[in-house]
Amino acid sequence: MRQSLQLRMGQQLTMTPQLQQAIRLLQLSTLDLQQEIQEALDSNPLLEIEEADYSEDAAGKNEQKADTDDITVSASADDAPSEYEQDSGEALAKETLSDDMAMDVSWDEYMSAAPASSSGPMPEDESIYQGASTETLHEYLMWQLQLTPFSPTDEAIAIAIVEAVDDSGILTLSCEEILESFNQENDESEDEVELDEIEAVLKRIQLFDPVGIAARSLQECLCIQLNQFDKNTPYINETKMILTDHIDLLAARDYRTLMKKTKLKEEELKEVMTLIHTLNPKPADTIVREESEYVIPDVSVKKIKGRWVVELNPDSMPKIRVNSQYAAMSRTVKSSGDSQFIRSHLQEAKWFIKSLESRNDTLLKVTNCIVKQQQGFFEHGPEAMKPMVLNDVAEMVEMHESTISRVTTQKYMHTPRGIFELKYFFSSHVSTENGGECSSTAIRALIKKLIAAENSAKPLSDSKIADILAEQGIKVARRTIAKYRESLAIPPSNQRKSLI
Structure with missing residues (x-):
């Protein structure tokens, strides 16, 4: 070689x-x-x-x-x-x-x-948006606790209760568990705390702002708020009865069975529902806010x-x-x-x-x-919105798809309609009856519009929405409608039903 x-x-x-x-x-x-x-x-x-x-x-x-x-x-x-x-x-x-x-x-x-x-530079109110309170629910409750006249023992119980409240405002421990934990930590004291003392302090905390905080269930949270109403409020007794005995039917929106068991007429049940809608099922949301993500748009x-x-x-x-x-x-x-x-x-x-x-x-x-x-x-x-994928833009600007993907990730555009990530403008296509194409984003917008305009007493089912879109020349399967609806965080028709 x-x-x-x-x-x-x-x-x-x-x-x-x-x-x-x-x-x-x-x-x-x-x-x-x-x-x-x-x-x-x-x-x-x-x-x-x-x-x-x-x-x-x-x-x-x-x-x-x-x-x-x-x-x-x-x-x-x-x-x-x-x-x-x-x-x-x-x-x-x-x-x-x-x-x-x-x-x-x-x-x-x-x-x-x-x-x-x-x-020139973008206006200050357009470059970043939305700040939120940095005070936590726990800090807010502790501030009210310090302003409330408690005995030393009751104050220690109140602190234990507040520490057992999660970010959603629900008490995560039962009164028995709080009692057991409290007595174990204070076993050197001469007098042991009784269960009724725990419950008495809890009732005082549940009247803190927002009312209904530290409730052990949704039912208790709503009842606490309802008890603050004037006793002469119309239909308050019927509302208490429904919240106490038939909250499962209320949650299922089974109004027919609810009227049958309570012997209320439809108009009377509507008045009860109106009163219930004035209550806040998540009172902690008025205090606890997610940390804002500040966005500086890359383009306008x-x-x-x-x-x-x-x-x-x-x-x-x-x-x-x-x-x-x-x-x-x-x-x-x-x-x-x-x-x-x-x-x-x-x-x-x-x-x-x-x-x-x-x-x-x-x-x-x-x-x-x-x-x-x-x-x-x-x-x-x-x-x-038109259907568009990364390859469409890549061919127009004569670049590789990977480059387009890098450019559109975590880049934001300020428009008269709001601030959007560049990825938002890309979507798959759905074929129409006339041989054209429709963007999945446009279909989601149509679904949202139809549901916003529906009769709350007879909400549109996924099949009905599919039929309405088909009349407009957009053929979409029922399961696709369900998938798009879920992506919009819209509940199904049986959960959207309402008398008011």
Whole structure:
């Protein structure tokens, strides 16, 4: 076997550090991206935050029209005038970049990386929304407990009861379990606590705000609230009787059997139901709130002069640029180590800014395509949503599906109809009788609309909804209607039935 030297030519895709960085930035959410930018600013002295200029003249230079007649997309920051060249030391820095680093792009291309805007910063009330009280139910009850005159023993019992209340406001332990636990912890005391003392303190806590808290069941919670009504309230005795003896029929909405057993007429039962509806089955919900998730939209969509304008949100990330003074020092410093330090960080700064610009451009392209395809949604609402999958957008913007998936994950669009994740605009299709296609999102919107307009005494069944959609040319199976209804958190027809 003889050895020989052969030359072969081929192509191979290599994941360079720059490409890896660009892909990683592309899939970050706005909050994660802001953190990434801050870390880059902290670690690279050649990066700095550029003060935003929202003057009308500067904004006008950053706007360009898209190819379509009804959509306008703001340009990336590359078109903005560079402030760097106004400084006397910039020429030297530019020469350093050209001579020593052999960059393949012009200096202006990476001087700043930030979303351009044709209308200035978004209003403060549009960028983030909804805050919630940070006070917990336990803290609220303990505050009321401290204001209530209790004996030392009763106060200790009250604390044990409050600690046994969960976030939904239900007492998770029985009075017997609280008694046993309390006596074990206080076995050194001379007098043991009796069960009636536990129950007496519990009744006082159940009258805390909100009334009905620390109830052991839904039935007890409603009865406690009902006992606060005036004794002369119409139908209060009938309501107490139904809550005490027939709450199972009430929960099943079996009004026919309920009228038969209570001997109430339909009009009388309606009055009882009206009174019951004034009660709160979940009083803790008025105190306990889920922590709000703050969302900063990545893009905004507005209709200006008959055109849908798509803009990057300038508040989603700070504008950054290369520090001109540090960049110019690469030729003036005497130490070769310092010069190499500046050059390497200048290269890293250039890569980082280009990656941000690439992220902005890709986000604009994809958002532009989404708005173009889903103009019916922006004009008429979810019922006009068209079926669209990732591959549809990938073909239009000539990118891979995986890239579209990264762009649309955890990215949000501010529209006149609210704030939506970009993923919201993608949905599967359902064939119609005339050979067309209907979006599953549009079908969900139609189901929600039909149920909102139904007669509460005779709610629409899943089969009936399927028949109504079939009359509109949309053939959907009953089980599909049930699946879509459940995804909307809408109960079945027997649970939606109501007399009022």
